[in-house]
Amino acid sequence: MSGGSTIQIDRLRRTFRTGGADIVAVDDLTMTVRAGSLVAITGPSGSGKSTLLHLIGAIERPDSGTITADEIEVTGLRRTRLAAYRRSIGFVFQRYHLLPALTALDNVVAPVLPYKVDFRKADRARELLAAVDLEGRENALPAQLSGGQQQRVAIARALIGRPRLLLADEPTGNLDSKSGGEILNLIADLRATYGMTVLVATHEQRIAARADRVLRLRDGAVVEDLDLQVGHPASDTLTRLDQLRA
Incomplete structure (x- = not known):
């Protein structure tokens, strides 16, 4: 950035x-x-x-x-x-708005999935999950995460487009x-x-x-x-x- x-x-x-x-x-x-x-x-x-x-x-x-x-x-x-x-722009809201059927990694990737970008989407998502202290939880579903962890996923998702x-x-x-x-x-x-x-x-x-x-x-x-x-x-x-x- x-x-x-x-x-x-x-x-x-x-x-x-x-x-x-x-x-x-x-x-x-x-x-x-x-x-x-x-x-x-x-x-x-x-x-x-x-x-x-x-x-x-x-x-x-x-x-x-x-x-x-x-x-x-x-x-x-x-x-x-x-x-x-x-x-x-990166948006973070009070409600996490995570897609319940997607893993943490896939939730982070979701905003850029339809678009051509100059970075590897999955690699970038893993980097951001590590940045919000969720390394190792990439495959967890939202229901398997605490509220604070879900908000961390939401923050990583907000940063995926390099705002x-x-x-x-x-x-x-x-x-x-x-x-x-x-x-x-x-x-x-x-x-x-x-x-x-x-x-x-x-x-x-x-x-x-x-x-x-x-x-x-x-x-x-x-x-x-x-x-x-x-x-x-x-x-x-x-x-x-x-x-x-x-």
Whole structure:
């Protein structure tokens, strides 16, 4: 992987119609994410964390505003190029979405199976499973793995296409505290190893200790932006985030 993506967001807005009323999920949001950085997006449920990631990943379309990834305006892409952009991103979700009839190895290979790539798919999948500490479990079915192990397979699957951008939406939501901490540490370690830009939406304040930047959302807007690369100690940041919890 040749460095992470730079993401520029300008006046992004997304609303949903619920019960006859408009709910603002992302409210006129503007920000720049540095290439190769690890950004933790925190905030209470309904603050817009998942919607923001879905907009950056082109799973949803904004009502207005623009998203630019490496000088490509994502919000202006048509269907074919939009699909190619989605394939260039690694996604990790709260639910693992593994195919139950496939082995761990085959689940990792699945996203690139229909496409011509410049690497040996099975070899790359084995390398990634080893990177997430699942060497020797290549032939295990999802039902034979713990929740934390299934999420590790999902992370390896997200990396099979060599993405410059990894989006993780509540990746520890279905895990116990110990497994959740291990997954957050793993994501941070993989960012360092592969040089990706990583955005993690999470309720877990511990990710702040490994992040370059922590954004706190409320009602779709950024209410706190802590940049750890300009001298904020991680312990101070954790204290500050605890004070800001809703």
